[in-house]
Amino acid sequence: MRQEPGAHRVLTGDRPTGPLHLGHYFGTLQNRVRLQHLGVEMFVVVADYQVITDRDVADRLAEHTENLVLDYLATGLDPDRATIFAHSAVPALNQLLLPFLSLVSVSELNRNPTVKDEIAHSRQSAVSGLMFTYPVHQAADILFCKADVVPVGQDQLPHLEVARTVARRFNERYPHADGTPVFPRPEGLLSAAPLLLGTDGTKMSKSRGNAVALAADEDTTARLIRSARTDTERRIGYDPVARPEVSSLVLLAALCQDRRPEEVAEEIGDGGAAALKRTVTEAVNEHLRPIRARRAEFAADRGYVRQVLRDGAERANAVADATLDEVRAVMGSV
Structure with a gap:
């Protein structure tokens, strides 16, 4: 990536469920900024639809979304070099979920250790279909822009493996007429500190109340x-x-x-x-x-934060529309 940064595309992001913390910063945010400075093309998704994977409602969603973008900007992400967008603002991205779901089995989803851990710590009394299929949603997030590198923490590697499986099976089932694949198989990029413990000795997490927020005084x-x-x-x-x-x-x-x-x-x-x-x-x-x-x-100009999201959505929609057109073409559904 240092030798040919322009040959790579990164997809990364977070759910807007609360402020980012030190675990996010040393786990992925520093890597994102480093890759941006290298010249790697960067897509950063604010995964607002995925907030309801482990909760009944998306509480204070607009506020959390803007605060997430503030954390991004403060740590050094540049919206002129990184496409920062909200998940819900890119409809074509979510249409990829249906063909992708056909490529994985229920038993494969049921074995995902990260989903098991998230279910154990969720606020819901029962597992929703959205939670169960969460890794496939993430596969759509990664593959819509044909990202080949995903900065992740150690605990997210099982999710990434689902995206790699989806890409491989789609390419095998629906190659281009000349045999070339549609999607790359994305690789994970771990930081020097993939897992920091929270104040209670367990994984640092927004939902567990054991984290030091970047915005804390x-x-x-x-x-x-x-x-x-x-x-x-x-x-x-x-x-x-x-x-x-x-x-x-x-x-x-x-x-x-x-x-x-x-x-x-x-x-x-x-x-x-x-x-x-x-x-x-x-x-x-x-x-x-x-x-x-x-x-x-940045917080003193909320209008700028919203413009960052509008500009990012425009760029992400152009990419997602092109990918969906390609998927429809190879599947014969145009």
């Missing part, structure tokens, strides 16, 4: 980090297997300071959990200070 950040779980051992070390909570905090400080986690742990030494949390708080607030300042500037 410095006092809130300090309070949340003080509440983070550690252990009873006084000497701070970096051992993600034996001491996951402590190691996650050490890693967070190291990422913010662009240092090795072993070096951070050695520096804190016998200072214990209190010293560790002070170090993490200072590192996080220092790293996020310019990001939060940019976010405040």
